[in-house]
Amino acid sequence: MTPVSMPYEASGRAEQKLRTRSALVAAARALVAQGATPSVAEVADAASISRATAYRYFPSQRQLLAAAHPETAATSMLGEDPPEDPAARLDRVVQAFTALIVRTEQQQRTMLRLSLAEDGTERVGLPLRQGRAITWITEAFEPVREQLTDDGVRALALAVRSAIGIEALVWLTDIGGLTREQAVESMRWSAQALLQAALSRGAPGVEVGAKAR
Amino acid sequence: MTPVSMPYEASGRAEQKLRTRSALVAAARALVAQGATPSVAEVADAASISRATAYRYFPSQRQLLAAAHPETAATSMLGEDPPEDPAARLDRVVQAFTALIVRTEQQQRTMLRLSLAEDGTERVGLPLRQGRAITWITEAFEPVREQLTDDGVRALALAVRSAIGIEALVWLTDIGGLTREQAVESMRWSAQALLQAALSRGAPGVEVGAKAR
């Protein structure tokens, strides 16, 4: 018979597995949040779990650290009282999103690096890299869904995302030599430029009216 | 006294060092060109040089592979008969540049990954990541230098570069799910959008006239 109630910690095979996994993720999260790229052994030690067991739950360091990626619970980035003007909406989203990226820059860098492993096989498995950015950005375009087809909105969202993500931040700061603030300004500006172009000349791949050139 | 002439291979300490270094770089280049990320031992073996010696020339695998990065000799991407229209000029540069990126995608990915090492110290030392892209892009803006201050041109070039580089390609294909061709189209479109915005509303960080919003 199944146990009737167990207020504190249920004990059973399934519960044990959950606890072990949680301990690993929690330990990894704590270490990653400090900007470190902990070894599997370090995470396992911090969780008081053997290295072998860590590998039983996560087949690679990448997947372990991936699971530790900061959860962004936000379901929307439009905030209170979203404006109607698409440019203003987009700017809100961009500011919130870039702020999130800057705030978690170390983790973002770690994840970016891990996502570039040479074997493309594992690359797919990373759920974190496919964040909710596209959803958030698309929300900003709600008022102009009519003017830009669904495909257009998606294409535009992709272009915007690729202009305001961690990759852009890394390049603008590390190689472009901008400060964090300047990089964020540049990304905000780019996002607006892309929106204006889409409104006046159609989204990428979905040219409306005259060809772009 | 120094030897008078030595038609084939000069032999001396300096020449020996050059030959060893060249052999390493050549071997690394050949392996990297195949899309591999060879270990130091593999490169050393291919060059018939001991691993220890390889480390004497390059303190890390990253620096070794960095030296193997494809040399892009092109001094300009405008080609024959450059048009006057800035949009057309930019499109030429963007097409040539993205074609280069796509053609050497494997190496570009490798370099991107290597450039993201956790210790920021070594990050600086990579000469390859600071390619000539900014120069090439800036050339496209020659006709509009008057309208956009020097700072404006630079800021715009940075924004464009961050929209058309390997980072953008990786994101658009791996996560955005676009094909190479679609990704290139998206990047071309973005570059044009940024140029138009700069011409009509001023470059990022160098707003001319009314604020962007």
Next chain:
DNA sequence: AGGATGATGAGACTTAGGTCTCATGATGAG
């Protein structure tokens, strides 16, 4: 010629990712 210098090769050693085996102890089903 002969000794100092410098380039190289060989190989030991450390750390870390990843795999695998075996023993142990708790869970769960009969």
Next chain:
DNA sequence: CTCATCATGAGACCTAAGTCTCATCATCCT
């Protein structure tokens, strides 16, 4: 209660990056 199942820990083993030492041999200088 008892035995099979299963999560775990311990530790060996492999590969690769990176460091270091020592011996060898060619070059260069006096």
